[in-house]
Amino acid sequence: MIAASNLASPTSPFALKDCALITLATGTKAQNLREFAEGLQNASLDSFIHHFWGRLLTPTFDEPEYNNDFASWAYHGLHDKPLAERLSMVIPTDYPDLEALRQEVVDVVEQRLDESELVPWAKADQQFYFLRSHIVIFDTGRRFTDPEELLPVFPTLSTGSIYYHFIDAQGRTENRCNDFTVWLSGLGECYRELGQKLCCVDPYFSSLKELRKIVTAIFRDCFDGEKR
């Protein structure tokens, strides 16, 4: 899926990137749960990336009460709380690939349809629109050879940088991890623990700004702890 040149190399300086998304309509929409199930079956896998992860870069202040667009629509569009809760607990990183993720989402929706006496409908202006996105990657021009140099940089990272190195990296890195862990793995045993801690961060339950705080704290603990 990703060109090899995009992979973070553990032996070269860390290249700090930034990114943005541009949204595309797919032409598929759903007014009720039945149409939603059909849309999920037929949507391109890109749509799943957009609705699970791309939302993190869309303009919103919403706390991720529901962690993906499907769950949000179940709550705000269909007013179906049980479905919203179940969809919210479909964790994309639990599935080996996007097709498996799709099947899980479809299963959850189909189960809800089986339980429903009437097919839940959304109001006319609350339809679900299946979207996808293209990513554009920018080079900040900043390179780092020593992990400690990143310490003052983390609090100032753009949300685009966080998205690229933590979220987008899951599709590019071998263990579906993040670019920092890949890079640190090439710098010797002393950074193994830091790399592992970063890899354990669950980006699914955080906004990008919260993720930045978490990562900054991990770096600070590592280097300040060393100094102590």
Added chain:
Amino acid sequence: MAKATNKTVKGIIEEYKAVVGDEVISHLQQLSKPLRGARVVHVNSTREGGGVAEILHKLIPLKQALGINATWEVITGESRFYQCTKGFHNALQGVPQSIPDGLLRAYEETNQRNAEDLRQKLVDADVVFIHDPQPAPLLAQMPERKGRWVWRCHIDASHPYRPVWKYLKQWVTPYDASIFSLPEFAQKLPHPQYIIAPSIDPLSDKNRDLPEREIQSVCQEFGLNPEVPIVLQVSRYDRFKDPLGVIEAYKLASKLTPLQLVLAGGGASDDPEGEAVLREVRQAANGDPNIHVLLLPADAHRTINALQRTADIVMQKSIKEGFGLTVSEGMWKGKPVIGGDTGGIRLQVINHYTGFLVHTPEGAALRIRYLLHRRDVLEEIGARARRFVKENYLITRHLREYLTLMNSLLSGSQERIEVGS
């Protein structure tokens, strides 16, 4: 249109950099690098007036400043052509229209004639942006075209009147891509459909910083009392903007809170319904000295700017709304916005964060009273609203998405575009 000189080019970039920061400008520069020298032509049907012309006046010099050979062409037509395209506009917004064959012929012939005038420029262009339905048939007149053609629909086409959309679709289908402002507006078309939200220009007369004395002078001109809180709605006198609901909300809120209401709208001389709504608004205001119903000329941008800056709360209590740029305009001035829970207002007003979404005059009155009672919250929401617009609804984001689209199209619709390496 004259090309920007080297001096103005540098000036434009520097001016925007001062507002949006180095990082945003760097992204634009990286995206424009592969497009340097590319011939990009925008075509619409008016040089002045309306949101499309307003945005092109800014986008073209910005693209030129970034090294893109961008130009702007305007098609011309007779009254029958505009009669027809006005019908298209209404029909795309869902109003049933019967457009006689004679008008459709005038539409097609006007496009044929304009195609001859513009042929060389359009055939050789690398990317052509056709704005709205007026010039849409130009593509069909250019079988020898070399570049990519994009149809940009600025209209709320969420529920188009189907017979008219069916006619227009034949002209739009062959395009390489189209752009809609919201996902709700997109249609079933056999090419990529990009979603690019509108934007405001922070350096335009309507949005740039104003000297305090100019703001005070506008207040004096309209007899506004600086000691009494002001709630403002800027919009046409149109039932969908619910000005009567705004007056009702004012009446409910002002029972306990001293308040002034300003309704500021454009001239309604060519719009019989607008005149009727204005009459109803004046009737509902019933001579209340604290309700100011203003009828402003189309170019009163600085006056609107001053009113927005002097207001404590901006309202856009629409019942139906395409996007509602007045929302972003108010937010850019650090004002919380109370907006109708509809259309593009939902994208801009995030409940409790940048303002409040309401469904009734009672809801609006409740939020007015809350915000005026809790000045700390009003200030906090206003500050967040400005930041939100800065990050999402300025022209630089709009341009970034245009440049991304062009890179994507010229590189064969790639899903990942890497620039600046």
